[in-house]
Amino acid sequence: xxxxxxxxxxxxxxxxxxxxxxxxxxxxxxxxxxxxxxxxxxxxxxxxxxxxxxxxxxxxxxxxxxxxxxxxxxxxxxxxxxxxxxxxxxxxxxxxxxxxxxxxxxxxxxxxxxxxxxxxxxxxxxxxxxxxxxxxxxxxxxxxxxxxxxxxxxxxxxxxxxxxxxxxxxxxxxxxxxxxxxxxxxxxxxxxxxxxxxxxxxxxxxxxxxxxxxxxxxxxxxxxxxxxxxxxxxxxx
Ligand SMILES: [Zn+2]
Ligand SMILES: [Zn+2]
Numbered sequence: 001x002x003x004x005x006x007x008x009x010x011x012x013x014x015x016x017x018x019x020x021x022x023x024x025x026x027x028x029x030x031x032x033x034x035x036x037x038x039x040x041x042x043x044x045x046x047x048x049x050x051x052x053x054x055x056x057x058x059x060x061x062x063x064x065x066x067x068x069x070x071x072x073x074x075x076x077x078x079x080x081x082x083x084x085x086x087x088x089x090x091x092x093x094x095x096x097x098x099x100x101x102x103x104x105x106x107x108x109x110x111x112x113x114x115x116x117x118x119x120x121x122x123x124x125x126x127x128x129x130x131x132x133x134x135x136x137x138x139x140x141x142x143x144x145x146x147x148x149x150x151x152x153x154x155x156x157x158x159x160x161x162x163x164x165x166x167x168x169x170x171x172x173x174x175x176x177x178x179x180x181x182x183x184x185x186x187x188x189x190x191x192x193x194x195x196x197x198x199x200x201x202x203x204x205x206x207x208x209x210x211x212x213x214x215x216x217x218x219x220x221x222x223x224x225x226x227x228x229x230x231x232x233x234x235x236x237x
Pocket of ligand 2: 213214215216217218221222223
């Protein structure tokens with residue numbers, strides 16, 4: 001399944017649920033933050049790989065939940081696959097080499113206009129392989145806590161964008177572009193965590209959401225008792 005098809009799959013699956021239960025962008029950012037907190041917990045508790053995979057799949061689903069907000073509430077659709085290809089082209093967008101050879105500390109400015117060939121055709125699996133080739137070795141050195149921190153930081157950047165958007169400090173077209181890049185970064189750090197732990201992220205996402213809602217089993221989801229909750233660790237013991 002191409003990445004763009006996966007993105008559409010999530011809209012079909014959870015679009016209505018999201019609009020009904022989480023009409024506000026802030027709710028969706030919180031929803032993502034909670035999933036990242038659960039992922040941190042899973043890693044800290046040294047949970048079974050299957051459970052970490054589930055926590056990773058939830059993060060992906062909630063990144064899509066934020067993207068979906070911008071496909072229904074504005075006239076400019078957010079093209080996630082395109083944002084991902086702009087930020088993560090065939091070479092590192094900062095140092096322009098593959099694998100990345102960026103200096104430690106302050107990196108050069110990134111270039112959003114590098115060639116990204118057939119990346120539109122890629123599946124999530126291809127993105128995982130690509131980012132592993134590009135940044136895998138560097139990320140192994142950074143360590144898992146660093147990767148999780150970077151993922152958490154993306155949520156804070158979403159909070160800042162929302163704050164400025166609500167105060168009309170940023171116009172809508174600019175907002176869509178910025179959100180696309182932030183979500184691309186959030187997904188890339190999620191992929192980095194999965195790659196670090198040698199977890200097949202596409203498999204985790206498809207096994208939880210591929211054939212319908214994990215809870216009600218329907219597509220679109222018809223869950224009627226939607227509550228945001230943390231993973232109940234006790235039940236997984
Ligand atoms: Zn680089
Ligand atoms: Zn459901």
